[in-house]
Amino acid sequence: MGIKAELNRQQILETADGLFYRQGYDHTSFTDIADAVGIARGNFYYYFKTKDEILSAVISKRSENARQTLQEWDKEFPDARDRLKRYIQTLTQHKDAIEQYGCPLGSLCTEMAKLQHSQQDDANKLFEIFRNWLVEQFSLLGHKNDAVQLALHLQARTQGVALVTNAYRDQAFLQNEAKDLEDWVDQL
């Protein structure tokens, strides 16, 4: 594959990723993606043979990004408590997008479940990357026995905040809950 093809492939992936997030996977057509990228619909199939293939590539890309982000946090914050706080701050960091479109991970998992899509498990594994990392952090803080429970709890809290913020278009609520969660981490 040439350098130009690789560039276009990446561009298609990024565009598709954004559209899947904002419009949902099922509701996004090839035409939507092609128009946004600026290539012809027909040329599309040179890069991806099926829509599922694009989804697969998008999920892979998101997984890579997730792993890289978590690795960076590991390097940046020596204290597990600070890492957990950084995780929570993702909410405030993306508050505008969350208000409009919810959480990209959570809404994808929800949609895959409804569609009974074959890549439902792949989407959930993306979710698990964060969960496993959270388990690690809680373990480091001495919560050996209930690390999994705490990780799931935090993940559920953030998902709930994202969903409610999106439904009510209420950023103030997001800010309040983010603060509560940071306090909760402090008091662990």
Add this chain to the structure above:
Amino acid sequence: MGIKAELNRQQILETADGLFYRQGYDHTSFTDIADAVGIARGNFYYYFKTKDEILSAVISKRSENARQTLQEWDKEFPDARDRLKRYIQTLTQHKDAIEQYGCPLGSLCTEMAKLQHSQQDDANKLFEIFRNWLVEQFSLLGHKNDAVQLALHLQARTQGVALVTNAYRDQAFLQNEAKDLEDWVDQL
């Protein structure tokens, strides 16, 4: 409208409601509903002229059901604390459905947001029925100043639990969180 028409209309509504919940609104076709009810696709339009009209009727029906349920809880439980616990027990009550399909309200609001659907506000109002009722209960418990905040908090927690339970197919987590929430209500 005759008695037979009214019966069929109700049957279509209930079937559509269930399919919208399990498959999502956008992903459910007239064919799906017609097949499930057992009537011809063409006959469908005798009852509902557009797909949006079915959605509108489904949301209205869900609203009525919600108001009725909350009214029953008000009668059954004189103590606001018991009412809040009953609300939380909805999670365990519907644990099988939540595991498979998530929360019918939350997932509908999420989908309406992605589709930028004209009835997004109507779906959110359904969400608000519960929020306003929760505000009332927290107010009755003496939390005049932070009743809204507490109501949103509880709603977000339940939504987060439903989403995560659905993604991980983990009923044990749902049970744990439901217990934690009941304890939280006790300690208010």
Add this chain to the structure above:
DNA sequence: GTCTATATACGGATAGAC
């Protein structure tokens, strides 16, 4: 690598016989 043209299926929606 990129384009146009097109095959094919399915979606919502309508018309009209019965």
Add this chain to the structure above:
DNA sequence: GTCTATCCGTATATAGAC
């Protein structure tokens, strides 16, 4: 009230010229 037949738009996907 119920059915069949059909219109029309859009979706995925393919073929093949350039």
